[in-house]
Amino acid sequence: GAVVSQHPSRVICKSGTSVKIECRSLDFQATTMFWYRQFPKQSLMLMATSNEGSKATYEQGVEKDKFLINHASLTLSTLTVTSAHPEDSSFYICSASLLRTGDQETQYFGPGTRLLVL
Amino acid sequence: AQSVTQLDSHVSVSEGTPVLLRCNYSSSYSPSLFWYVQHPNKGLQLLLKYTSAATLVKGINGFEAEFKKSETSFHLTKPSAHMSDAAEYFCVVSPFSGGYNKLIFGAGTRLAVHP
Numbered sequence: 439g440a441v442v443s444q445h446p447s448r449v450i451c452k453s454g455t456s457v458k459i460e461c462r463s464l465d466f467q468a469t470t471m472f473w474y475r476q477f478p479k480q481s482l483m484l485m486a487t488s489n490e491g492s493k494a495t496y497e498q499g500v501e502k503d504k505f506l507i508n509h510a511s512l513t514l515s516t517l518t519v520t521s522a523h524p525e526d527s528s529f530y531i532c533s534a535s536l537l538r539t540g541d542q543e544t545q546y547f548g549p550g551t552r553l554l555v556l
Numbered sequence: 557a558q559s560v561t562q563l564d565s566h567v568s569v570s571e572g573t574p575v576l577l578r579c580n581y582s583s584s585y586s587p588s589l590f591w592y593v594q595h596p597n598k599g600l601q602l603l604l605k606y607t608s609a610a611t612l613v614k615g616i617n618g619f620e621a622e623f624k625k626s627e628t629s630f631h632l633t634k635p636s637a638h639m640s641d642a643a644e645y646f647c648v649v650s651p652f653s654g655g656y657n658k659l660i661f662g663a664g665t666r667l668a669v670h671p
Contacts, residue, residue: 442599480663480664481646481662481663482600484658531600533600543659545659547602548599549599550597552597
């Protein structure tokens, strides 16, 4: 149980285009979904937290107009990288926490999306 | 302030020998603690979780971790390493046990397993 998927797993795009990444909780409803960015050989950096039906909460230094997050349902959150540039190339990972009391703090992670902007 | 320190950035062991990955934390509250594993180009998989129940926590794939409050440690161990254990391991703190809050990640320990 508690499986999270991401799509696509890998994407290459041209500079200036926008890219959408989907994060789905497959077998559970997620109270909250999180978006992380990971640079090579580094730990995860939290970008934003989203709750279904409300605006995402962005971490300091993360541009909300560049990284658009939509959390349309209890099983789907999307991250859109707008006007992507080479410096946005990274590994993006989402996670989700369960909609049930007693286990809201455990996050279940997706497999990640490798973005390469040329 | 809450923080997590993974004491070794790299650990190398031979197959069949014990594994020890060290983690110390700092928290003003009663935290929950996690170990996650990440294989190359993959997401994070939950190995185990401590939430103020038993101090010795058993996880998947033969891993276990012991919560020692007096030492503020949560070291991860496995009696016998397997080649498939080679991966990056993250010690993670949830500052408030129960309920939603931001996770605090350690810098990670890369485990190499040699034949």
